[in-house]
Amino acid sequence: MARLLLGAAIALLAGVSFLLGPLAEAYDPLDPNGNITIKWDITQWTPDGYVAVVTIYNYQKYRHIQAPGWNLGWAWAKKEIFWSMVGGQATEQGDCSAFKGNIPHCCKREPKIVDLVPGTPYNMQFGNCCKGGVLTSWVQDPVNAVASFQITVGHSGTSNRTVKAPKNFTLRAPGPGYSCGLAQEVKPPTRFISLDGRRTTQAHATWNVTCTYSQFAAQRSPTCCVSLSSFYNETIVNCPKCACGCQNKRPGSCVEGNLPYLESVVNGPGKSNLTPLKSLWYDLSGLA
Ligand SMILES: *[C@@H]1O[C@H](CO)[C@@H](O)[C@H](O)[C@H]1NC(C)=O
Ligand SMILES: *[C@@H]1O[C@H](CO)[C@@H](O)[C@H](O)[C@H]1NC(C)=O
Ligand SMILES: *[C@@H]1O[C@H](CO)[C@@H](O)[C@H](O)[C@H]1NC(C)=O
Ligand SMILES: *[C@@H]1O[C@H](CO)[C@@H](O)[C@H](O)[C@H]1NC(C)=O
Ligand SMILES: *[C@@H]1O[C@H](CO)[C@@H](O)[C@H](O)[C@H]1NC(C)=O
Numbered sequence: 001m002a003r004l005l006l007g008a009a010i011a012l013l014a015g016v017s018f019l020l021g022p023l024a025e026a027y028d029p030l031d032p033n034g035n036i037t038i039k040w041d042i043t044q045w046t047p048d049g050y051v052a053v054v055t056i057y058n059y060q061k062y063r064h065i066q067a068p069g070w071n072l073g074w075a076w077a078k079k080e081i082f083w084s085m086v087g088g089q090a091t092e093q094g095d096c097s098a099f100k101g102n103i104p105h106c107c108k109r110e111p112k113i114v115d116l117v118p119g120t121p122y123n124m125q126f127g128n129c130c131k132g133g134v135l136t137s138w139v140q141d142p143v144n145a146v147a148s149f150q151i152t153v154g155h156s157g158t159s160n161r162t163v164k165a166p167k168n169f170t171l172r173a174p175g176p177g178y179s180c181g182l183a184q185e186v187k188p189p190t191r192f193i194s195l196d197g198r199r200t201t202q203a204h205a206t207w208n209v210t211c212t213y214s215q216f217a218a219q220r221s222p223t224c225c226v227s228l229s230s231f232y233n234e235t236i237v238n239c240p241k242c243a244c245g246c247q248n249k250r251p252g253s254c255v256e257g258n259l260p261y262l263e264s265v266v267n268g269p270g271k272s273n274l275t276p277l278k279s280l281w282y283d284l285s286g287l288a
Helices: 002-013 017-024 260-266 276-285
Strands: 035-046 049-059 071-075 081-086 088-090 112-115 146-154 167-172 178-180 191-193 200-202 205-213
Touching (some): 035 167, 167 178, 167 205
Antiparallel strands (some): 035 049, 049 146, 071 112, 191 200
16 A cells, blocks of 8 residues: 555656655765765884874865864774874873883773874874864865875774784765665775875775765764655666664665554544645655
8 A cells, every 4th residue: 555655646746856856866966976985004013003094085176075074984804902092182081000110001902093183293193184173075175185194093903814904994974865785895006196296105005985874874864765866867866775764874785664654644644634645745855
């Protein structure tokens, strides 16, 4: 029944997609390939781990990251800690009580990193850091669309065969909305060119992670989830694989048809004086 009505409503509403506005899309229609890429370059091995430069690129055409700025998290794959960092800081140190003498910067299994603020002392700065987590979009200002920090990791393994990429990356910028993929090894690793342009060095290993923005992930529960376009052409506006919110925040995995909120769209609470179709229309258009 619900499916039938939904089908009828889709037929009815085709051509008025502009009313649904940006909520109808799982991604930015103007920037379907926009993403935030995180690059993790191991630049040096240390006696118990490595030094890495982590760079965040806002490869989105229009979406900025505003104050209070980005918050990048991950889960360590092993028993890593990080001894120190410049250009950013972990929001919580966690339980470092097992350490005597030299105390790590952070012992959390799932650290969360934020940028430092402008005016940070020079010896704590790094690269493109210290903008309070604010990043412009790539089109607006590519120089300020990049942030980076350097971390010294311990208890991680000390060669490219024993280190493991962190898992479960999360990005809040500043609210929810981004979902991040798995870290992938990039071959060949990043090359760094010195300031005078006369020397090139190479990372020992490079991973990258891509995070994409989704309106569905940004909202606690999808209020409007049918994507309609009278301008249907795979080339110009490609058809979203998932029209009704996504399971597990993974694009392409649609919610199951019999979830309670789909039923409440049709038999919505407090809308008993509306016909089911009208009620669905109100829910879809956000007028209810
Ligand atoms: C992320 O955006 C960059 C720049 O537009 C692009 O080169 C890269 O392929 C994108 N990555 C993914 C996984 O879409
Ligand atoms: C990553 O997330 C998955 C699913 O939530 C969980 O099962 C897994 O244990 C997490 N990995 C780590 C290293 O925390
Ligand atoms: C580790 O590094 C060595 C030397 O740079 C390289 O030959 C090898 O392929 C790397 N192994 C892995 C698993 O990346
Ligand atoms: C990240 O790495 C993957 C796999 O090597 C590659 O396809 C992709 O283009 C890389 N993205 C960026 C932005 O470097
Ligand atoms: C979709 O748009 C592209 C580019 O304008 C065009 O080449 C193609 O023929 C269109 N496809 C259809 C089915 O209209």
